Amino acid sequence: QVQLLESGPGLVKPSGTLSLTCTISGGSVGSSNWWSWVRQPPGKGLEWIGKIYHSGNTNYNPSLKSRATISIDKSKNSFSLTLSSVTAADTAVYFCARSYDFWTDYYPNWGQGTLVTVSS
Amino acid sequence: EIVLTQSPGTLSLSPGERATLSCRASQSVSSSYLAWYQQKAGQAPRLLIYGASSRATGIPDRFSASGSGTDFTLTISRLEPEDFAVYYCQQYGGSPRTFGQGTKVEIK
Numbered sequence: 001q002v003q004l005l006e007s008g009p010g011l012v013k014p015s016g017t018l019s020l021t022c023t024i025s026g027g028s029v030g031s032s033n034w035w036s037w038v039r040q041p042p043g044k045g046l047e048w049i050g051k052i053y054h055s056g057n058t059n060y061n062p063s064l065k066s067r068a069t070i071s072i073d074k075s076k077n078s079f080s081l082t083l084s085s086v087t088a089a090d091t092a093v094y095f096c097a098r099s100y101d102f103w104t105d106y107y108p109n110w111g112q113g114t115l116v117t118v119s120s
Numbered sequence: 121e122i123v124l125t126q127s128p129g130t131l132s133l134s135p136g137e138r139a140t141l142s143c144r145a146s147q148s149v150s151s152s153y154l155a156w157y158q159q160k161a162g163q164a165p166r167l168l169i170y171g172a173s174s175r176a177t178g179i180p181d182r183f184s185a186s187g188s189g190t191d192f193t194l195t196i197s198r199l200e201p202e203d204f205a206v207y208y209c210q211q212y213g214g215s216p217r218t219f220g221q222g223t224k225v226e227i228k
Contacts, residue, residue: 036217046165046208046219061216062121095164105212106155108176110164 002027004096004111012090012118018083021076022096022111029072030054034099035079036107037070039092047092051105052079086118122147122211126220132228139196141223143209148189153213156185156194159222160205168207169194199225 008020022035029035037049050060052070060068064083072079083090093113099105123146133139143154152172157165167176169185172192182197196203204227209220 038219045221046210048210048217048219050216059215063216100170104153104170105217106153106167106170106210107157107165108167110166113164 002098002109004098004109006094006096006111006114008114008116010115010117012086012116013120014087014118016086016118018086018090018094018116018118019080020082020094020096020114020116021073021078021080023076023078024098025077027098029074029077029079032102034102034105035070035072036097036099036105037068037081038095038097038107039090040095040113041089041092049081049083049094051099053102088118090116091118092116121216122149122214122218124209124211124218124220126207126209126223128223129221130224130226132226133199134228135199135201137199139194139199139203139225141194141196141207141225143187143192143194143220145190145192145211147214149192149211150213152188153211154187154192155210155212157208157210158203158205159208165208196225 003025034051036051069082095113096111097107098109127142154172156169159165185194206222
């Protein structure tokens with residue numbers, strides 16, 4: 001059973017860069033799955049940020065205006081999210097998730113989520 | 121971008137009652153690539169339904185779903201106490217992937 005665990009700073013200053021890592025256990029980042037990030041502002045709904053495949057192919061939500069970058073680290077069996085030029089609007093619980101397979105990215109597997117607050 | 125609109129925003133029901141949740145897409149969702157999730161406070165979403173109508177592993181058969189094109193429905197036949205939560209639909213047929221804004225099922 002694959003397990004995902006998000007990690008990273010819980011507090012980021014405005015205009016700074018948010019960096020999170022999702023560590024995979026019970027599975028491989030090299031498997032035939034997309035690896036995604038989804039966020040949820042406090043009290044609000046879910047927003048898809050983007051995804052990466054082990055080949056390095058990525059796809060992002062245009063609403064983030066190119067501020068998001070997702071990368072893979074095969075040596076650490078993990079993938080990461082960086083979000084630049086953050087504002088208070090980026091305060092959210094950030095989840096990592098694994099797609100069912102390459103062709104169908106609904107999400108049977110989720111991390112527990114990590115709260116990131118943007119504040120000075 | 122495919123916008124998903126869920127209704128109602130809140131559903132107030134009693135245990136044992138039937139819940140019917142709607143998810144309407146701004147354009148047709150290809151291949152019925154629509155999923156439903158349940159989320160409880162402080163937890164990650166839990167996959168209930170994929171492919172518009174297929175139950176995920178371990179999901180009780182009181183959860184059923186249907187629909188195609190732009191109109192989708194999630195039905196909980198008889199609400200159990202653990203079913204009171206927020207439910208989201210998600211489409212994975214278009215880019216970017218999008219979620220509905222959620223329907224809260226609360227105890228009446």
